[in-house]
Amino acid sequence: MEYHISKTGSDQGQGTQVDPFLTINKAASVAVAGDKVIVHEGIYREWVKPRYKGLSEQRRIIYQAAEDEQVVIKGSEHIQDWQQVENQIWKVILPNTFFGSFNPYVEEVSGDWLVTIEETRHLGDVYLNGMSFYEVSQYDQLAAPVEKLEFKDLWTQEMVPVQNPKQTTYVWFAEVSPEHTTIYANFQGANPNKELVEINVRRSCFYPEETGIDYITVTGFEMAHAATPWAPPTADQPGLLGTNWSKGWIIENNIIHDAKCSAISIGKEASTGHNYRTLRKDKPGYQYQLESVFTAERQGWSKESIGSHLIRHNTIYDCGQNAIVGHLGCIFSEIHHNHIYNIATKREFWGHEIAGIKLHAPIDTHIHHNRIHDCTLGLWLDWQTQGTRISKNLFYQNHRDLFIEVSHGPYIVDHNILTAKHALENVAQGGAYINNLIGGRMVHRKVLNRSTQYHLPHSTKIAGFSLIYGGDDRFYNNIIVGKDGWTGVGTSHFNNYTTSLAEYIENVHNLHGDLEEFELVEQPMFINNNAYLNSAEPFEKENVKLVEESFDPDFFIVDQGDEGFLSIDLPDSFVNFLGEVHSTETLPRVRIVDAEFENPDGSNIILDTDFLDKKKENKSTLGPLTLLNKGKNYIKVW
Incomplete structure (x- = not known):
C-alpha cells in the first residue's frame, strides 16, 4: 500500500495521491509492513509516532519525502502574538494547554553525567529566522545580555571559543504559572511579529512511543x-x-x-x-x-x-x-x-x-x-x-x-x-x-x-x-x-x-x-x-x-x-x-x-x-x- 500526505489533504481522506492525508501521523497510525508513506512539500509541525513495525529487510515500512520536494518536520510552533514590553524585549503568554502534557519550559536539562551547568537550563528554545537563542535565569538579564567569547573545556581545562559569540546576546526567559507560560525574549531590534519566530513545543519529530518498532x-x-x-x-x-x-x-x-x-x-x-x-x-x-x-x-x-x-x-x-x-x-x-x-x-x-x-x-x-x-x-x-x-x-x-x-x-x-x-x-x-x-x-x-x-x-x-x-x-x-x-x-x-x-x-x-x-x-x-x-x-x-x-x-x-x-x-x-x-x-x-x-x-x-x-x-x-x-x-x- 502507498500512502500520500499533503498540506492540502485531509485525515478523513483515503491517503491516496488524489485524496491524500493531511498529517504524517495519520499514515503512521495505519501503515504496516510493506507499506510506503510519501510526504509532499511543506512544513509539518508534528511528532510522528510510527505505530506498526516492519517485519524484515524486504518488508519494511518506508517513510520518504516526495522526490525533489522539500519536506520539513518541526517540533516547534510559529508564534506571532508577541507583545513589546520594553525596548528590544517582547513577551508572549500561552496557556499551558498549548503544550499538553509536555512543557519544555518546565522540563530541565538534567540527569546522570551532567557535570556542570552555569544555571538551570530548560528544554525550551526560541528561534529567530532559524537562529536559536540562549536562556537566561531571570528577567533582569534580558536587558543587557553579555556577549560570551569562550567557555572552559572541563576535560582539557582550556578555554574554547563559542561558535557564534554575537548569538549569545539573543536571549530568552520563561515564567510558568499553574495556568500560563510566559516567554520573554530579547530580539535585538527585530520585530518578532514580522519575522519567523518559533518555539520548542514537542520532544521529538520522529520517534515511536513503543519499543520494538522494527525495520x-x-x-x-x-x-x-x-x-x-x-x-x-x-x-x-x-x-x-x-x-x-x-x-x-x-x-x-x-x-x-x-x-x-x-x-x-x-x-x-x-x-x-x-x-x-x-x-x-x-x-x-x-x-x-x-x-x-x-x-x-x-x-x-x-x-x-x-x-x-x-x-x-x-x-x-x-x-x-x-x-x-x-x-x-x-x-x-x-x-x-x-x-x-x-x-x-x-x-x-x-x-x-x-x-x-x-x-x-x-x-x-x-x-x-x-x-x-x-x-x-x-x-x-x-x-x-x-x-x-x-x-x-x-x-x-x-x-x-x-x-x-x-x-x-x-x-x-x-x-x-x-x-x-x-x-x-x-x-x-x-x-x-x-x-x-x-x-x-x-x-x-x-x-x-x-x-x-x-x-x-x-x-x-x-x-x-x-x-x-x-x-x-x-x-x-x-x-x-x-x-x-x-x-x-x-x-x-x-x-x-x-x-x-x-x-x-x-x-x-x-x-x-x-x-x-x-x-x-x-x-x-x-x-x-x-x-x-x-x-x-x-x-x-x-x-x-x-x-x-x-x-x-x-x-x-x-x-x-x-x-x-x-x-x-x-x-x-x-x-x-x-x-x-x-x-x-x-x-x-x-x-x-x-x-x-x-x-x-x-x-x-x-x-x-x-x-x-x-x-x-x-x-x-x-x-x-x-x-x-x-x-x-x-x-x-x-
Whole structure:
C-alpha cells in the first residue's frame, strides 16, 4: 500500500495521491509492513509516532519525502502574538494547554553525567529566522545580555571559543504559572511579529512511543527544533529522530538540526535504568551503568532483537549534546557518509556525554567515511568497544577528535585523518591504529578503579570484566605530526611497555603471586613502521620508523563547502618508506578478550583500501591516502 500526505489533504481522506492525508501521523497510525508513506512539500509541525513495525529487510515500512520536494518536520510552533514590553524585549503568554502534557519550559536539562551547568537550563528554545537563542535565569538579564567569547573545556581545562559569540546576546526567559507560560525574549531590534519566530513545543519529530518498532526507513526529510532531554547511558535516550529500542532502521539522506540535546538516537530505553544516580544518589553512575548492561541482557538484548541500524548520508548540525547517541541499541550498526558539525558548540550546558557521535557498547559497529568538524568532541566510544571499526573518517576544526574509553577491544582505527590539538585520547586497550594521519596530541591513561565488561566475539553475551591496564595496542603505518609547543605527540608514552606477549608473560612470571603480578607489568605494545614529523616522539623500542624531527609538514584541511582538500608537505624520505597492508593475519590477538581482529561475520579482515577507497598494493605509503608523495600534496578528500 502507498500512502500520500499533503498540506492540502485531509485525515478523513483515503491517503491516496488524489485524496491524500493531511498529517504524517495519520499514515503512521495505519501503515504496516510493506507499506510506503510519501510526504509532499511543506512544513509539518508534528511528532510522528510510527505505530506498526516492519517485519524484515524486504518488508519494511518506508517513510520518504516526495522526490525533489522539500519536506520539513518541526517540533516547534510559529508564534506571532508577541507583545513589546520594553525596548528590544517582547513577551508572549500561552496557556499551558498549548503544550499538553509536555512543557519544555518546565522540563530541565538534567540527569546522570551532567557535570556542570552555569544555571538551570530548560528544554525550551526560541528561534529567530532559524537562529536559536540562549536562556537566561531571570528577567533582569534580558536587558543587557553579555556577549560570551569562550567557555572552559572541563576535560582539557582550556578555554574554547563559542561558535557564534554575537548569538549569545539573543536571549530568552520563561515564567510558568499553574495556568500560563510566559516567554520573554530579547530580539535585538527585530520585530518578532514580522519575522519567523518559533518555539520548542514537542520532544521529538520522529520517534515511536513503543519499543520494538522494527525495520523502519526514514529518508529525504529535514527535521528540526526538538526539545530533546539530556541522554546519558544510564537513562532513556530519546532523540529528535530515533529508533526507541528497535531493530533494523535505515535513516538516510536527511537534514537534521537544532535538537536541544541529541539528534539521532539508537540508544537504550528507561526499563534498564533511568537516571538512578541523580534520583537515588545511593550509588555512582558507573555502578548503575554496569547494572543496565546486565538488565538489558536479561531482557533480551541481542543481535536478533536490537540494533543493526544503518545511518548514512545525513547532514546533522547545531545540536546541544550529540548528532548521534546510543547505549546498547547501537550494536551491529553501520554509520557512514554523514556530515556532522557544530555539536555542543553553543555550550549552554556541559557533561560527560557530549560528542558528534557518542556510543556505548558499539559491538561490531562500523563507523566510516563521516566528515565531523567544528564539534567540542568528534567521536567518543565508551565501554565495550569490541569488534568495532572506525575507518576513513575526516576530523577537523574540533576541539578534540577521537576518544576511546574503558574498552578492551579488539577494535580497529584505520585510515582516518585527525587534526585537532587533542587528536586521540586512548583510555582503553586492545586497539589497532593503522594508516592514520594524526596531527595532534595522543593522550594515554589507565583506569584502575572501574572494571567494565567484555563479550564473546560478535555477541552481546558477557564473557568477563577487566580494568584498563593500558597497552595491548597496535600502531602501524601512521603519520604522526607534532607542532611547536605541543607535548604528548607521538607514541613515546609507551616507552616502558613490553613489546610482545611472550615478553609480557616472562616478566609477569618472574614475580610471585597472582593478580599483583599482572598489575605490575605493562602490557605489550606492538608499534612499528610509523612516521614521526615535526617533534613527534617515537616509541623508543620501535624497530623501523621514519623520524624527521625538524620537518614541518604544514598540515591543514581546506574547507570550500561542497569540496574539501588535504594540504600537507612530506619529506623526500617519505616516498621510499612503505608499509605492509595489515589484516587479521598480521595483527596480534587481544590479550584480555582473547579475540582476533576480524569482520563481524568472523572472516579475516584485510585493510587494503585507503581513505578514498583506492585499492592498495601489498606494500603502500604510510598514512590514510595512497596518493601521498614527497613534497607538496593537495588532495581532494570530499
